[in-house]
Amino acid sequence: MSITAVQALLAGERYVCSRALATVNFLALKLGRPLFLEGEAGTGKTEIAKALATALGRRLIRLQCYEGLDAAAAVYEWNFAAQMIAIRAAEAAGGADRDLMKSELFTEEYLIERPLLQAMRPQAGGAPVLLIDEVDRTDEPFEAFLLEALSDFQVTIPELGTIRAPEPPIVILTSNRTREVHDALKRRCLYHWVDYPGFEREIEILQARAPEASETLSREIVAFVQRLRTEDLFKKPGVAETIDWAKCLLALDVLTLSPEVISDTLGAILKYQDDIARLQGMEAKRILDEARKSLEPA
Amino acid sequence: MPEYPDLPLPEDGKLVHNITHFGRALRRAGLPIGPGRVQTAIEAVAAAGFTEKSDFYWVLHACFVNRPEERAIFHQTFRLFWRDPRYMEQMMALLLPALRGVQEEDRAAEAAKRAAEALLADAGMPPVPETPESGDEETRIEIDATATASADERLRTLDFEQMSTEEAAAARRMLGRLSLPVKPLPTRRLRPDSRGRRPDWGRTLRASLRTGGEIAAIARRRPATRWPALVVLCDISGSMAAYSRMVLHFVHAVANRQGQGQNRGWAKVHAFTFGTRLTNITRHLRQRDVDAALAAAGREAQDWQGGTRIGESLHAFNRDWSRRVMAQGAVVLLITDGLDRGAPADLAREMERLRLSARRVVWINPLLRWDGFAPRAQGVRAMLPHVDTLRTGHSVASLEALAEALSDPKDHGEQARLIGMLGAEN
Structure with a gap:
């Protein structure tokens, strides 16, 4: 396997990535290290895990992080209701032997596996792709826990013992940088900042993701969005927004951009009222004109 | 991202040495790089090989960069270093005062104190009075506090702008002892608490096993708290x-x-x-x-x-x-x-x-x-x-x-x- 092969592999899943991103992916696969992707929302961080999993024919296991995420929701939990019923049933049958019950109640039958534990289990097509999404949304205790889990790829369940992954999963962590993730966690990973793509690459991405759009429209859309990103906005539109917007415009049978169409569909690219209010009317026309001008020499 | 143009790579035998050296240069430029990272970088370079020269850049980038702000430093250092490591050394020596900032500050020495006072005086503030020997100061304040409570009270309500330099210094010490209490916020996470309102089935069950399946008491838990920023x-x-x-x-x-x-x-x-x-x-x-x-x-x-x-x-x-x-x-x-x-x-x-x-x-x-x-x-x-x-x-x-x-x-x-x-x- 080589960097070029990784790039081609992802392109096969309609994921157009830069040489730099392909390089870190290659390294993550080759060295078996977790990959830490940071960048603005909508730059394709989550998408790369999905593309990688499909391309390699591996299972994708996703752990969506949120504030207050704990081990019960991330690793495993005992099915207490079922265990209680088992106890009552045993009592009713008259055989409530203590030691026997312990060995019977805490077995895999009563174990509810959550994403991290699932990722340690052997899978049909090989080690799974474990996507730990938006890790910046958890809190520090969970980060510390992840640190432990990701360095050894093993989970200890007191009643069952240690479960070790036969083959370490391919781990991808993403962060929107709403807060700084601790250095100790980052240090164990390969880091990459996912930037907005350049003009040509964004056209490639758009053509891969919304092939129905004509070339002229694609070029106009991308030029407009690229121009929009240089404006002073609270939230700049990501690639995901570009694709969404293109799909919206296609659904409306738009052949070419006009200030009116832009005003009507702004909700697909800008998600904050202050940003939308700014772009209404003359601003949209100005940016469109500038975008058109940038297209001309080409 | 900039694609890195042609760069002459050093001889293979010296590569490990050079990467180590490069890591050291980055560390001096202010990036937090330890031997572990250098080790990873060497492994990574070995794994990626030298199919393309710009890949070398991104391989090292993946191993050494940890934050977006570090990208620019990395880029500059890379450009200088792989052109001529010795040239880099000289450049680093020149750039050091500007880049070393962080470590410098650790020495909260007398000099820094003087700088702070100079800064305050320059800015037209009433100058900070010469700090007396710390032992003296402590005793004097204690006497102040015990003997004249009303003076303390006056100081508490006095406008900062109307304070004499001595009063300002005393007020600063009062502020130093002040705290800003805050209430913790409930989170979605639960922790064991005998007075909590939610049952904890896991603990209840484990406790019941010790008594042969008899549930004596229901263990409880309640939301844990966290502190706001x-x-x-x-x-x-x-x-x-x-x-x-x-x-x-x-x-x-x-x-x-x-x-x-x-x-x-x-x-x-x-x-x-x-x-x-x-x-x-x-x-x-x-x-x-x-x-x-x-x-x-x-x-x-x-x-x-x-x-x-x-x-x-x-x-x-x-x-x-x-x-x-x-x-x-x-x-x-x-x-x-x-x-x-x-x-x-x-x-x-x-x-x-x-x-x-x-x-x-x-x-x-x-x-x-x-x-x-x-x-x-x-x-x-x-x-x-x-x-x-x-x-x-x-x-x-x-x-x-x-x-x-x-x-x-x-x-x-x-x-x-x-x-x-x-x-x-x-």
Whole structure:
């Protein structure tokens, strides 16, 4: 396997990535290290895990992080209701032997596996792709826990013992940088900042993701969005927004951009009222004109 | 990202040596790189091989860079280093004073203290009195505190601006002892608690196993708590100088107070100063020595006592920092007199954005101490509707009262009265 092969592999899943991103992916696969992707929302961080999993024919296991995420929701939990019923049933049958019950109640039958534990289990097509999404949304205790889990790829369940992954999963962590993730966690990973793509690459991405759009429209859309990103906005539109917007415009049978169409569909690219209010009317026309001008020499 | 152009690679035999050397150069440039990272880099380079020269750049980038800000340093260092390592060494020697910043600050030495005092004196503040021998000082204050309680009381309510240098120094010491209590917030996480309201089936079951399946008592749990973060935005323009310095002393005390358990206090304290531009001084406030901390902050924030551009500064904060420091529901302490010369509509918009992303916005306006204060200034009018509470902060006592404003969600301070005045005028 080589960097070029990784790039081609992802392109096969309609994921157009830069040489730099392909390089870190290659390294993550080759060295078996977790990959830490940071960048603005909508730059394709989550998408790369999905593309990688499909391309390699591996299972994708996703752990969506949120504030207050704990081990019960991330690793495993005992099915207490079922265990209680088992106890009552045993009592009713008259055989409530203590030691026997312990060995019977805490077995895999009563174990509810959550994403991290699932990722340690052997899978049909090989080690799974474990996507730990938006890790910046958890809190520090969970980060510390992840640190432990990701360095050894093993989970200890007191009643069952240690479960070790036969083959370490391919781990991808993403962060929107709403807060700084601790250095100790980052240090164990390969880091990459996912930037907005350049003009040509964004056209490639758009053509891969919304092939129905004509070339002229694609070029106009991308030029407009690229121009929009240089404006002073609270939230700049990501690639995901570009694709969404293109799909919206296609659904409306738009052949070419006009200030009116832009005003009507702004909700697909800008998600904050202050940003939308700014772009209404003359601003949209100005940016469109500038975008058109940038297209001309080409 | 820039694609790296042609670069001559060194001989293979020396590669390990060169990567180690490169790691060292990056470390000297301020990147936190240990031997572990260098080891990874060597492995990574071995794994990736040299199919293309620009790949080499990205392989090292993946191993050595950890934050977006580090990308530029990496790029520069890479460019210089792989052209000629020795040239790099010489360059580093030249750049060192500029790049070494962080380690330098660790020495909170006498020199830094003097710098802080020089800075304060330069800025036209009443100069800090010569700090007497610490032993002397302690005894004197103790005598002050015990013998003349009323003097202490007077100091508490005295306006910072009217203090003599000695009083200012004493007030600073009082502020250093002050705390800013805060209530913990409930989280979605649960922890065992015998008086909790939710059953903990897991523990109940495990306990029952010890008694042969008999459930004696139901174990309980309740939501765990966490501490909110505090974001301080402090106006350091000319009209605010006397107050902002005092408030920064107070903020330094709050930032460095590490309680335990129930008294842990603020999870994080982020501090920014603004005048004509916004400066993040969080890192400097972490230094134990208050003089060193303020001196470092002063070096960073170049616009002590310049003009004020509140709207633009808030805009910079909203754009560059709010998502990073306010993600988990921070309380914002905004210290300014609201005298802004920019467009009121812009200021109002930025204030609204600020309030939407914060748990609570507390505005401290020292002008409020004047009985006749009315919201006449455009800036004050623009900001008034977009804060949760408005308080004065001109004396030790008024800063003490802040705790109350922060813990009571219904507290609005002077806001209602002033908004009433706005309404009456229109």
